[in-house]
Amino acid sequence: MNVFTAFAAGLVFGIGLILSGMTDPAKVIGFLDIAGNWDPSLAFVMAGAIAVGVFAFAFARKRGASFFGGAMHLPTRRDVDLRLVLGSVIFGIGWGLAGFCPGPALVASAAGEIKAGLFVLAMLVGMAMFTAAERLSSGAPVSPAD
């Protein structure tokens, strides 16, 4: 059951990305180009999504469990650290360079865009590099200080 609902959520998400214009890198760059000929459309994507999301997540938090009785995996961290800020800045630079963020790049690659597929491959390599770095730093033998 979990698999079918996750597929449905992914499908609706993808249709939303296409309809909204997020899968068009030139439109994304037009949105980020506030000093030039600015296309504010994508602010409407965020507004539309959050207008629904606010209620969904408030309800989810109240329920505490999914409709099928499974655990509710909601993030609990509230602290702002350097990793969060630097990571977001690095992501934002990549987003501005290509006009792609992860979801739209996946959808555009499935639509047959070879260049989007290339972006997705590089993104997966980046994620794998992070995973490898994390394993190295946490898996290395730690010598006790005293």
Place this chain on the structure above:
Amino acid sequence: MTMMIDWAHFTPWASAAGGVLIGLAAALLVLLNGRVAGISGIVGGLLVARRSDVAWRVAFVLGLFAAPLVMMFYPVATRIEAGTGVLVLAGLLVGIGTSYASGCTSGHGVCGLSRLSPRSLVATAAFMAAGIATVYLLK
């Protein structure tokens, strides 16, 4: 300085409607599966996921992949102006950055802001500012 609006490409209705669908999809995933619809987290999680945790992630991504098929009647614009080298560099930065930040436009920008998370507010401000600065410097 006056702000110039690109009225020719302005699509408030389609963009808002797409946004509502994205919000509905996030609602489906959190209420039915108990999961946050953060694409970088769902995909990145596949690299480290436990066995029981793989199926729903793959199913969600397959749903994303099926979207262009369902939307065959709709003109899907994908104007990619960046060259191959820039795309690869950008992909690496997006993969590394979203991993360190534990989220992207969907996880922080949509779901996190919907949860009123201070972390996501900071993350969204940071990636928006960096994206705007990058486009400004390139143009």
